[in-house]
Amino acid sequence: MKARYLLTTAAAACALTAFATDANAAGKWDGGDDLATSPLECGTGAAAPGAPMKYDGGQPTHAPNKAGKAITVVDVPKLIGIGYFNATSKGIQDAAKEIGNVKAKTDGPTEAKIDEQIKFIDNSITSGVDGILFAANDPVAIAPVLKKALSKGIHVVGYDANATPGAREWFVNQSPFNGIAKAMVDAMAKETGEDGSFAIVTSTFTTPNQARWIAEMQAYAAKCHPKLQWLETVEAQEDNNLSFNQATTLINKYGDKLKGLFGMTSVATPASAEAVTKAGQCGKVAVVGLATPNAMKPYVHSGCVKSVVLWNPIDLGYAATYVMRAAVDGKLEPGDTSVEAGKLGKLNVINGSEILLGAPFIYDKANIDTFDF
Amino acid sequence: MTAIPVTGAAASRGFLRRFASQEALLALAVIGLAVAVGFVNPRFLAYRNLADILLGNAYIAIAAIGMSMVIISGNIDISVGALIGVLATVSGSLAVAGAPTAVAWLVPLALGILVMAAQGAVVAYLRIPAIVVTLGMLSILKGGLISVTGGKWITDLPQGFHLADLDVLGVPMPVVIMVAATALAAIWMRDTASGRAIYATGGNAEAARLCGVNPQRTVVMVFALHGLFAGLATLVYATQLRVIQSTTPSGLELTIITASVVGGVSILGGAGTVVGSTLAAILIAEITSALVFVNVSPYWTDALRGGLILATVIADIIRRRRRAARGWRT
Amino acid sequence: MSAAAETALLRAPWWLKRHETLLAIILAVALVGLGAFNDRFLTLDNLLNQGRLMTEIGLIALPMTFVIITGGIDLSVGAIVGLSAVMLGYAWKTFAFPLPLAIVFALFVGGLAGFVNGFVITRVKVPPLIMTIATLALYRGLAEGVSQAHSVRGYPEAFYVLGQGDVLGAPTQLLILIVLIVVAGVALDRTTFGRALYAIGSNETAARFSALAVDRAKLVVYTLSGLASGLAAVVLVSRVTTTRMDMGMGYELDVIAAVVLGGTSIFGGAGTIWGTVIGLVMIQLLKNGLALTGVKGDATIVVIGAALIVSVLIASSLQRRRE
Structure with missing residues (x-):
């Protein structure tokens, strides 16, 4: 019976290896979408205004005139x-x-x-x-x-x-997506150095905003910080504990190779900061991400997180x-x-x-x- | 509980043999997987990583102890994930409001026992199926929590609140609680009459009654204990991070039930052990971490985890059937 | 409920004390009550629209009633919805199947997923709850893996008739649901297949000794459950015009709530399609009526949870007194 179980385990291990892919070989960062990207200019110059576009929204039909009314x-x-x-x-x-x-x-x-x-x-x-x-x-x-x-x-x-x-x-x-992407990638490059390697903790790959940001971040990094190295993207739902566990797994997996973590949600960023703090990696692993201020105060004050991006x-x-x-x-x-x-x-x-x-x-x-x- | 002997010593030994191997197999799977992944990426075997897997998932194992008892008694609980969310919020709110740490820790335990015992009473005395009661309670707790808190995160938790950061002789508290709770529950369920009554109730409530076990009281007791373990799980869950989300963790009940059934707890009631469920919780956490370590495409991790869980479950069932065929009681 | 009312109910004829009848009365009272609060609730427009919104859950609730009557359960239905939806998009976009063929393929995948559940449950004797909790994770994972988390959009307009259009003045999918309700009701009530399901649920061993094809019947109900989930996926995709791997997440609990509220015993052997339909309508209209009356979503969930417990409590306690 034990032999049978060992066999199962061995088969599982083989399956794992079969599914294993060299993350870096993939052309696209996991979690990004396929839509066209429009990376901003490098450096601190003001963003060039986009070309004016014709109004493309929809209009209500026969809306009652409530101008000035409740x-x-x-x-x-x-x-x-x-x-x-x-x-x-x-x-x-x-x-x-x-x-x-x-x-x-x-x-x-x-x-x-x-x-x-x-x-x-x-x-x-x-x-x-x-x-x-x-x-x-x-x-x-x-x-x-x-x-x-x-x-x-x-x-x-x-x-x-x-x-x-x-x-x-x-x-x-x-x-705009490309503005957020620029702010995030610039902050990461500043903290890890131009040749740092980093991983991403996102909610799910199907969340449109996050997918868009990741795609724009990749485009901007390729344009302005080409030596930054993306390691991998992991999903963590909008769940505090899962985000913490996933960030910890990344820290343990890459060790000294990991210089930075992107948190793509207001849940993932504080959880990643907590994981870095618990692992005693403050100052060694930078955390850059989208987050609300209250949850980030302890980490910003402790110096573990330098900058949080949000509107x-x-x-x-x-x-x-x-x-x-x-x-x-x-x-x-x-x-x-x-x-x-x-x-x-x-x-x-x-x-x-x-x-x-x-x-x-x-x-x-x-x-x-x-x-x- | 009134202590009434249910089985003799001989049955007890058979009982031991019957389950020892299920646990041994799970332990073997835990070790086997670690070794296999260690070949692909040696960093997986670093003490720090193995410890983090245990620390980050101890709360699931602790909650699975109570869930196993509930399932062994022939019931099920779908509300536990929502309850843990509610208890975490209560605990955190008390701590932030300036209540003594002991109060912030003990109130969720008491509240957990109370809520679950109430559900157990409805199941046992009003004879409403547990799935209906706990499904309803899931809705009530989930909606109620958002109604009351508006989902406002609890931050600025006082320093002393973080139970999970403490350790006993160098062993982190979540692991201590997980191991102690598993051991105590296992011994209690195996060696005491009140513990054995759970198996009797789940196996055959009518027969249990004839043997002097009060199935109704047993069910209430099981649910109350389940509430206690949910409270303990909450303490680990809520004190580990610096923020409490004030929402009900989505899908946590399924994770906990999965740990119990992969651990060999029979959903038909009457069989299984909590050592198995704890090992299963560890195995599932280990699989999740391992899939990241061996560079599985993140799009395929959930499918693989599901496949591995399915394989473990089917292997367990086949093993039991073969044993049954060889004349063992299953 | 007051003691007088209870006594009155105890003296009532048997059909009045059936779970479904009691539930229908509770439903009617709730509807009239909510209708009195809001004049936009009991309008044909709103009721038909609610019918459109509840169709996906309703389609799955029919075979789920069968499954639960046999003493089983299927937790993987929501994941099958996700998998079938992804397969629909994948077949249409990547395999370049014509859309009708892609729909058939999605239904086939749903049926196959259900068949796999049924096969392992009957052959390997894995308890249904364990099997379907495992395939819940597996099928959802497959949906994510196959789709690589990408959505498929831009279906031809004609396809949207199914999920957004009307036929004979009623939402298309509601008509499909009504036809299937009748089919399922007749199958359960009037055929040997239906009677076999009850027999299996009441006492499987006895059913086997009575030479009933227990395993085949179970295989059929789990396959039907997968097939209905596939159909629900097609309807949902047509209604929301896109496929996503997370479609149908959490459906299993909504479906089970409708079935058990409708009086089907979770232990097997008892239950009706009519009860399930009342349970389904009750949950949907209660949510809608409360929302229109200005109750917020979180409070509505609390009311639904309490209603589930209380109505099963009332119905079962009255039934017990009768016994």
């Missing part, structure tokens, strides 16, 4: 109950209070599942709201239900994660609400090049139907304590 808006994020979308929701409430005639409610699935999110949007349509704010779990899967909303005269504005342009009027872009999610929700109000009021129409967004001032329209929030923000020891989310 409107009800529902916000359907990818999922509820995580710090990031709590922050965007707070921004939405802040803006609603400031504007006065907007009543906003956040309601969404407890897990980032496409069909659950669709049900929430569908219910909002039936209950007769004036506007829908969304952050899509999948740009294509969400499109039919958003088009249905537009066809019922409901205004649709996205933020954080886009849908296919024709399915919504506007999308508030926190920061301000409160501002993102705030801007989305102003864009919604402007769209309802007819103050933001196809072809416009900018929109007023309260305390954020004037925001520019890019890529036809997107409103740009700004460049990504770098949190470090000096400023992280001024944020609380």
